[in-house]
Amino acid sequence: MQPKSAFPSDKSSYIWAITTGLLGSSCCIIQLILNIFSISCAGFSILTPYRPIFLSFTTVLILYTMTKYGLNSKQTLVTLLISLSLSTSPELISLYNQGKITISPFNLEKPLTEEVEIFVVQINGISCEGCANRIKTQFDSKPFVVDSKVYFNNQSAIVSVIPGNYKPVDIETWVKMVDFKYEPKVIQHYIENKY
Numbered sequence: 001m002q003p004k005s006a007f008p009s010d011k012s013s014y015i016w017a018i019t020t021g022l023l024g025s026s027c028c029i030i031q032l033i034l035n036i037f038s039i040s041c042a043g044f045s046i047l048t049p050y051r052p053i054f055l056s057f058t059t060v061l062i063l064y065t066m067t068k069y070g071l072n073s074k075q076t077l078v079t080l081l082i083s084l085s086l087s088t089s090p091e092l093i094s095l096y097n098q099g100k101i102t103i104s105p106f107n108l109e110k111p112l113t114e115e116v117e118i119f120v121v122q123i124n125g126i127s128c129e130g131c132a133n134r135i136k137t138q139f140d141s142k143p144f145v146v147d148s149k150v151y152f153n154n155q156s157a158i159v160s161v162i163p164g165n166y167k168p169v170d171i172e173t174w175v176k177m178v179d180f181k182y183e184p185k186v187i188q189h190y191i192e193n194k195y
């Protein structure tokens with residue numbers, strides 16, 4: 001057992017690694033938590049430009065924690081797990097928003113149809129993946145929506161619905177209901193045969 005050090009700074013490397021990991025992804029993780037409470041897109045995206053800086057701090061702090069506590073210590077493991085998952089959360093949420101990963105294996109509860117009606121929506125004002133996620137949740141909560149993908153990188157969304165249930169204005173209204181700051185516009189609208 002390693003004796004407890006008298007210096008409080010001994011603990012701080014992993015606390016800081018987690019803190020910088022959190023700051024670097026705040027528009028994702030903190031926003032996702034706010035989403036649960038229906039708090040609309042907060043201003044965390046101002047930190048996003050500094051993400052590379054936070055990420056390099058996180059990396060340095062992880063390496064420091066590793067050399068300090070060794071590879072097999074609990075501190076190193078916990079630091080690695082927490083700060084890495086925080087740091088990569090925007091990428092993970094991005095994959096989820098784009099429909100490339102799903103967390104629910106029970107999508108079968110949505111009615112299966114041969115044809116889907118596709119709405120391609122330009123949504124100006126999405127400031128991060130955490131905010132994009134809230135819009136996706138809104139789409140997915142509608143009964144005739146089969147699938148939705150929200151792209152933060154080009155500020156757009158693709159919503160697939162069971163034909164004949166919604167008009168472009170409905171889709172735009174849903175986005176407005178998430179937050180009035182968004183400027184949604186359906187730019188394409190067509191029926192697609194899934195098979």
Ligand SMILES: *[C@@H]1O[C@H](CO)[C@@H](O)[C@H](O)[C@H]1NC(C)=O
Pocket residue numbers: 120121122151154156157
């Ligand atoms: C945005 O990007 C995705 C792929 O990353 C693409 O499928 C989609 O069509 C794009 N949206 C617009 C409006 O160009």
